[in-house]
Amino acid sequence: MLQKIKHIYETKYKLLMIIPLLLLVLSLVQLGVQYATTGDFVNKGISLKGGSTITITKDLSISSDELEGSLQQEFPTAEVSVRTLSSAGKNTGTAIDSGLQDKAEIDTFVAAVSERFALQKADYSVEVVGSSLGKNFFRQMLIALVFSFLLMGIMVILYFRIFITSLMVILAAFCDIVITLAIFNLTGMKLHPAGIAALLMMIGYSVDGEVIISSRLIKRKDGTELERIYGALRTGWTMTQTTLVAVLVALIFVQSEVVKQIMLILLIGLLVDIIVTWIQNVGILRWHLEKKHKSSGQ
């Protein structure tokens, strides 16, 4: 079986590139459908949409559904939703999201909640984001991403002095982000600004893989092309493994919702990046080398 997969990987690399392409197309469809139905590419959390979140670390001895129901009754216009926070399978607190942005309204809301559960000031945290900032923040992050891509492209050209690697790194970063976002959307979770930072962190990790294959395949001349690919794959796989275990450990044990989201996005991204780097990028580079050999042979 393994030999068969190896054989396909070695000989049918152009055909295999359909897999990442298909994933990209499906992801773009998902994002498109998401946009058409909700008006946004992603499920934006409070920090990106505007609203407020109260995070309570005390045990409230009430189910989140029950609490949500009663708060919705008490504050019908506040768009309340309640989440239970957990770490390593244990409940660690409760987060109450609402669409409230006005200081006076939030104060009344917080007062009602803290009175009901006899909360002290130290028992809860409040985050309030105005809708204009939220909207702006998201747009800004998109602009920042475009600039990031451009700068990355320039750096790759300056470093490798080969156009195809620059194109490959940018394409890989684009695919990583789009596919990860689409899968993230399917989880139903809401995106926090830290999640966007996680997308950038993911690019940071994936760049390592890209640079390894580029330098081993294009710059080196030791061994055969396939030997170099397998060498790079071995190094890349070790890197992915170490990051994966660290991310999994964090995902299971970390309490902070924000860090948890960072880890989830990194996890999805790392898995996506395996396909993007080792099928798509290796494919593009081999294709490029093949063409180069042909033209130099002629």
Next chain:
Amino acid sequence: MGNKITKIFLNWRVLLLVTLLFFSILAIRPNIFGTEGVEINSMLANSSVAEAGLSNPASKVLPTARERILSVNGEETNTVEEYYAVVSQLQANRTIRLETNEKAYTFLAPQSSNGKVDLGIKVKEASFSNLRMGLDLEGGTRVLLQPVGGISEEDLETTVDSLKERLNVYGLRDIVVRSASDLSGNDFILIEIAGVTEDEIQELLAKQGKFEAKVGNETVFFGGKKDITYVCRSADCSGIDPYLGCQQFDAGYHCRFAFQISLSPEAAQHHALITKNLKTISEQGSCYLAEDLALYLDDVEVDRLRIGCELKGSTTTDIQISGSGAGIAQADAVNDALKNMKKLQTVLLTGSLPVKLEVAKLDTISPNLGKEFLQNVMLVGVLALVAVSGVVLYRYRKVVIIFPMLLVMLSELVLILGFAALAKWNLDLASIAGLIVVVGTGMNHFIVITDETLRKEAEALDWKTRIKNALFIIMGAYVINLGSLIPLFWAGAGLLKGFALTTIVGMSVGVLIARPAYAAIVRILLEE
């Protein structure tokens, strides 16, 4: 082996790493054995202990060098709870001896409005190192204010200064007030206050604080230093009005406050001019001017005062300002009145902001949550390290590589923290995310170095080429990452700046110092 270890420590790359590590630990100065006493977090400027010579800690002072209260009246105060328990036992108008790690202060216990002794000092657990914990780890308030309409650079600076001054009136330490802008050119003001913050402070920040005292339609004076030369905040000329005090109403209590201010000669002259031609009226045997002095805060009338006939046309500079507060119980009404008084005093002292501000984002993070978060992150860090070591050990099966790999990785972390302590960074959630990236890419690069030197294909190459090959990959990944991080400095009103900064500094330290040192160690250990 002994020969190899000597060789390692004589290698200039390793020596550089060790030297910087030494300086980093020096900068962090961890107190492994704990510290005596509680740290002074903030102090009211006009409290009796301030008069005794204790000063508000300056934010520039290193956390481990801050003044700590060791005992109050001989009773040791090693925890925050112990301190507040001792203070709650104090009696008013008795002598108090407060001993700190610097000196001893003796003063008379002041009496606050609710009958209890309040020294006006807020304390926190003593810092265990020079690392400054940001809001996400220590708790506090983060407010992002956005000016309504456009704002000039000059006005933005004035606003930042006025806001700083307002916060100083409240005796707050560890405040960050800075302007920030985003990619679309919008201006913001970011304020971060460590520790639990009272609601009234948050409210005060977004207030423009335009204070006007009007007679009829004419403004007699404005808030701020131009018109007001002095605002009394001590107990002898400010507080609950001794003549009117508190009164009971149907729904609760109503208390009046009053405090003295001094007008500038110009403002007093203006007052004389306006009141000169006013008619006088007589009410219940007292003579008043026909128009009242109405006090407006942000265009809303907050109080209306009668003007005695003796002030007609006079260039008096001493004026009493008053207002009120309400509450269900009398104590609530007193607190509300004193709170309103303080707000009014603050805007009179600091003047109005040049623009109206809107709260764009407000976070209050509970200190408990912060503490738990820090402990949890440390635990997760250790677990992740164990898991990663397991994977690396399984892959290479050479302890001789794992050991230096983990040591150099930890030293990278110490170098970043040392830099953070030196640069007086506040470590927050964004910086922790940055640390995760640095450690993650660091691990990747150690693997690259190890693989480049150990792989079969490289056997034909000399060690210099192998290391050069590895560093080529690492350097490439570094410059490309640098490109992706730079735009984050400006995106989203600087909220991701901490992330970008930590990642860039961390990666630079790693790529330029720690990872080459690891490469040198691997070479010495494995070279036959």
